[in-house]
Amino acid sequence: MSRIHHQGPLIIGGGLAGLSAALEAAPAPVLVVSPTPLLEAASSAWAQGGVAAALSQSDAPALHLKDTEAAGAGLVDHHAAEVLTDDGRATVEWLAALGAPFDREADGGFSVSREAAHSMARVARVGGDGAGRAILSALAIAARAAEHITVWEDGRLTGLLQDATGRVVGAVIERAGDRVEVLATAVVLATGGAGGLFGQTTTPRALLGEGLALAWLAGAEILDPEFVQFHPTAIDVGLDPMPLATEALRGDGARLIDRNGEFILGPEADADLAPRDVVARAVHQARAEGRGAFLDARTAIGDHFPQAFPAVFASCIAAGLDPRVQPIPVAPAAHYHMGGIAADPEGRTSLKGVFAVGECAATGVHGANRLASNSLLEAAAFGRRTGRMAAAERAGGTPVGATPAMPHLSAEPLLELRAAMSAEAGVVRNAEGLTRLLARIDGLEAAHGPALPLVVARLIAEAALARRESRGGHYRSDYPETFTTARHTRLVKPEVESSLPRAAGWA
Incomplete structure (x- = not known):
């Protein structure tokens, strides 16, 4: 295995979150690694609605914050959501300056529309329903033109490198069948969601939560993995x-x-x-x-x-x-994973050297149920913050080990897993179905080894079984009531911990 010393952040993922982080990390040298050419397999490119932000004279960040917290069913982190909604206009203007062709009114202002659970129209759109691809196209052009950014469009993350203290100091990347160790001052995980784990999904099938699984294996805290949003249409x-x-x-x-x-x-x-x-x-x-x-x-x-x-x-x-x-x-259909690697608005996680941003991260802004079109806003706004923070990191020690190499899950068992996830961990859940799902995961693991998609599926299923209430996107037909006190699920390998809500970040 060859080794590369990169004197800057290594960003895994070429979607809106990853490219926003890469652009904002300047002038630090950035290496962006994507398993496919940019725009091909990023959920942000598939987003139709737009970017939610307080853009009209009748709107305000405080009103956007109120709607965000109401939708999140008691589990929204107030500070993180306040940071997000305060950043709304500046983020949309930044994207527009990069070339995102938002729909405009006759006076030049942003044209906005209303979506579910918003108290007013505040979603900036592109061509009606083409926001995601248009915005990501603008960022891809800017990233390819940026002198400080190098992009590998054929690299797959297979492991994280750690030094003697446990700090992550790089990653193992597979390219054309060869594996290379990339040492970096910071690793930014922008690996997307886990919608591909479900047989009925609106997201790219390749999104299997593998970045989340590797972070978990390396010791990162995982927040609220049971909360999956299912798009109704x-x-x-x-x-x-x-x-x-x-x-x-x-x-x-x-x-x-x-x-x-x-x-x-x-x-x-x-x-x-x-x-x-x-x-x-x-x-x-x-x-x-x-x-x-x-x-x-x-x-x-x-x-x-x-x-x-x-x-x-x-x-x-x-x-x-x-x-x-x-x-x-x-x-x-499975549409968005509210849970993920616990992170703050600057992308910091519980694991030194690792930042997480976008759908693979759980910053607390979505709580138990994401407010429509807040995801593109979070990817760009927190992506920018994460890029700046990651650029300030300094190199860690010498790598002494990597997260264990996991077996690949072939097409047939993956289809079996996806069918079971939609059937038993879908819109309506219960103990009987979730127990069947965990038994199916056990069987697949026994036959094929602990592949990364099975790691994530187990985290979702075990947390869903443990949450004996219905809240937001998690509905239990056998426990339809909602607890008076909202509690997060916090998973720290190898134990499951549940505590009163607290900020999902670290100073």
Whole structure:
């Protein structure tokens, strides 16, 4: 195995969080490692809604903060969320300055729309439903042009290097079948979520939580892994991953109906703009009862669909649907992991030398249920903060070991795992199903070894089984009530610890 000494941060992940960190780390030399070419397998490129921020005269960061905390069902870290919402306008303006072509009003201001659980319109969009790809494209161009950034678009993280004190001093990267040790002053994990662990998902299938698993194996604290958000309106046309019908459609008046044309959440005008967990459970129930679930945009959007929501329109037409005249069949699907590596707004984790940002991190801003379009804001805003903090790190000691090399999980057992995760750890959970899931994980591990996707799946399942209440995205049919006191799940290898809420960061 060869070794490289890199005198700056090593960033694993080329999505919005990773590239924001890389750009803001200047002038420190940065090495960005992505397993695929930029834009190909990043969830941020697939985001349709936009960036939530207080941008209008009638809005304010304090109002955005209030909505964020309300959606998070008691587990939002107030300080982290306040930092995030205060950074909102500056982050959108920074992205715009890099070339992100946000929709504008006639006076040049940002055009904003309303999404579920927001008290007002505050989501900055691009071309109706193309925000993620447009924003990430602008950052990719800027990163490739930046003299301080080197990008490997063929590297896969397989291990973390630690010195005698346990500090992470680099990572093991696999490129074209060869493994190379990259020593760095800091390792920034921006490896994305774990939606690929579920058979029904709106995220790239390659996102299996492997960065989270390696951080856990190295000793990092994991926060609230049981909280997975299921998007209520994935387009149900037999594709894997499932195309997404953005929440902005409901913000513009589209309604959820069953096959009889009855409103699934009730006739009130804003009924379909309830928090995502509420809507996802209602859609799940309608399907379980045989009534089906459909998103009806015929009246609200109608003939304007191709111009207003071109990405969703293209997905529908490709599947043989015309949303101008037909309701869209929908189903809940894994969409975002609120849990992850415990980190503060500057990306610091409990593990020295490691920073975490984006969906693989749990900063406390999403709590038990992410507020729509806060994820792109967090990726960029906290990505910038993390880049600056990581650039100030100094090299650690000599590596004396690495996290153990884990076996690869081949296609067939991975499909088995994904089906079990959606069936037993999906929108509605219970002890019987979660126990079956853990037994399935045991069997897969016995047959194939402790592969990283199995490590993450076990963390999610064990934490879901231990949380005997329903809160936010975690719903237990056998424990439907919500505890009066909100408690975090904190996992520190090899033990599970639960304590009263505290800041998910370290000074």
